[in-house]
Amino acid sequence: MTQYDAIVIGAGHNGLAAAATLAGAGKKVVVLEKNGDPGGMAANSTVAPGYECPAMAHLLSNLDGAEIASLGLERHGFAYAATDLPTISLSSDGKHIVSDAKGVRYADGGALAGEAEFLTLRARLIRFADQLAALKRKPPPSLSGIDWREAASLGKLALGLRRMGKEDMREFLRVLLSNSYDTILDEIDDGPLAGAFALDSVLGGHVGPRSPGTVLTLMYRLANGGAKHQPRGGMGAVMRAFEKSAKSAGAEIRYGAAVERMVLSGDRVTGVVLADGTEISGARVLSSLDPKTTMVLAGVGNFDAEMIRRARHIRTKGCTAKVNLALSAAPVFTGLSDDLHRGRILHAPSLAVMEKAFNLAKYGELPTSPILEVTIPSLADPGLVDGDGHVLSAVVQYVPYSLKQGWADDSRNALGDVVVDCLDQFAPGLKAAVTARQVLSPADIEAQTGAPGGHWHHGEMIADQMLMLRPAPGIERYALPVEGLYLCGASTHPGGDVTGIPGCNAAKAALQVKLGRAAA
């Protein structure tokens, strides 16, 4: 039987990033993925024959240049189809608002009242976000004793905050744990612009604009100025690049290999057993699954009850669904130029509407007016479709995991109808052009990816589950109490979005620890 230095569970982008990092350091690595393809939540899906669409996530915002370089993703086929996508916020009166790095304006080019206030607010939050950026890449500060290097980096953060000046620092501390509703509406009027800005603070989460801590989430998303990019070949191609990166570093990847349980010897993990009974032994196991599932695989009895309780109580209720459409023709949104169709089209009419939509989701009901983040990836990347058609990818915010009537085909169809009807209002004829439709509820996402609750970030990205509290106090540095066992998925710091950082950080943590004699 082959003895591996490390076994990575899950070939999502974080698992693959971890495998690439470990293999790059000369370790013998195997990645075990239960599905037939890499990807987890970042994969492609075939909506209809010849129609490839990002299955779940569709845009990159936080994939850091450093990760792209260190994993050699570009060498392995990673490229952008479009960068710095403009954001278009749809308005029912036809006065859609466009925002990009340059500023904000109406889609017809007209100037917008409140532009100056909005830009000031955005610039301020980006300034704050820059201060936090350093915290994001590194492992979070440890709660149990910190070494001088960490103390120095925290000192640097404090110094940076001081350097912003008294007024900024005071404002930073004031809004840090506040909610985006108050913070945004303090500066601008409620409407599509406010909605579009706030969407980044709630997207993928079970939170409304009024939920505490949403400003921190927003700042997290603004860490690189808030730019969004479209990868070439859909998210699936990004995954292929991650996969090639891992493989070229020497990692072995096995698909269709579901891990049934881990094998422990004393207080140390020594391998895994697959569903088909195959035993694979390895000195380290890095799991990109959530903490609870990971602990269950390792045996609940090997962890203290407090740790299990913390893992059980991580908020992972998904609130985001996905609707993918195959279209016979490119949709035409009234009032948008051709170029803007390639942007990130949002339906977030106001914070008030969003908060109400969250209310419905809280009580297990389907949205009546869906909050959407839409892209038409085939416009900038025609290779996704064979022929003349197009694919439309819609992230639907505020769709409950625990739907009152349960998730069956009729609920999925009802959700699909609501989304298509909503889009058809803005792009007449879109409904008629739909040739195939795919609806993924949070429950479906859970079933496909294993992310509990179908949560996009493997756990709510709110202050009490971020930094050294992510995924839970005591396991914030990727290592679990069982020797050789690590978490490397989005449940760990810095969390969701396609960044690869959790995987890389976990691998580095695993490489730092010298294993006991028997395991080396």
Next chain:
Amino acid sequence: MTGHRPNLKDGLPVRRGLVETPFDRHLRPFSLAEDWMPWAGFVSARRFETVEAEYFAIRNQATLFDISPMHKYAITGRDALAVVNRLVTRNAAKLGDNRVGYTVWCDEDGSVIDDGTLFRFSETEFQLCCQEPQYSWLHDIAWGFDVTIEDQSDTIAGLALQGPTSFAVLKEAGFDGVENLKPFGIMDVASGLKISRTGFTGDLGYELWVEASKADELWDRLWPAGQNYGLRPIGGEALDMARIEAGFIAARVDFQPIHDAQRPSRGRTPFELGLDWLVDFEKGHFNGRRALLEAQRRGPRTLLVGLEIEGHKPARDAFVYHGKKKEAGHVTSALWSPTCKRNLALAELRAPYGVSVKDDLWVEIYHPKEGKWEKVMAQAKIAERPFFKNKRRSATPPGLF
């Protein structure tokens, strides 16, 4: 008694105030002192007449103490042994069927949550008796395992029958087979009634566990049988004297149950309570194991020790000094033992005192003398526990006396 307690709001469907135990109506007539205390929400007697008479009854006759307020939890099901072993620090797999073991259990930091007695009926049936409520903690421990946790605190009543003539009382009452019951054994004596040879006095004694609905029946059988053997009810204060002599520790007195402590620094490991023998690192993971391994490596920060103190003034709440000057700890329980004729205490010493420095210990005792406080600095020696030992405790079959 409930009838006399006015409800502030008429028709309030919830009972207010302390609750009577199933034995209350039998015990209450004996209370001349009317000295009651709350215990886990129940009314419990601090004493019935005088503490002295009750104490001497424990050591010379037979006594009944109502232990119904103890928290009792049934842990049953396929994974019961695994759950119990996950909970406690000792190895429940080594405990025989129908045996009782004293044990402690810890949080993730290795701090003791509570101590109590673990009854093993079989690999799939256990009962835990303890001072502190543990229902939610047991559910945390049991998550992911196939067991049922049942809180039997209200449905099982208990009487501690303790003292040299306790076996004679049981025999007189016609409980056959009790003569073969060894210390820490349990037996079913009738439907809904179990007897265990356990207790808090360090003497010959039994604990009788009965379904609450059968409490009257048990009382009516036991009480008449005890008439020629000096049987009398006792309160908590006399029992406390006996338990110090026996060297047993009490939650919230000699250690602070960590779930009840506001200050994390008040947590104590089993090693710090002198209970090293209860920790089995070989049995696999249990709650707090990793922290306890680290604690064992680091050595105790404090140590609970038995002290024998010169003189006869009980060293209640006293500070302990090294070389009369340097504060070394404090007394947690103390009495002048009428049976041992020694001035005894349990004290928590801060390392290195008690651990490597064991001599030159002094206790500063303040005691009131008719309106005037006097102070003595008395020399103390670390003494072996239990302070009180008697062969009759473990003789099987027990003596009739």
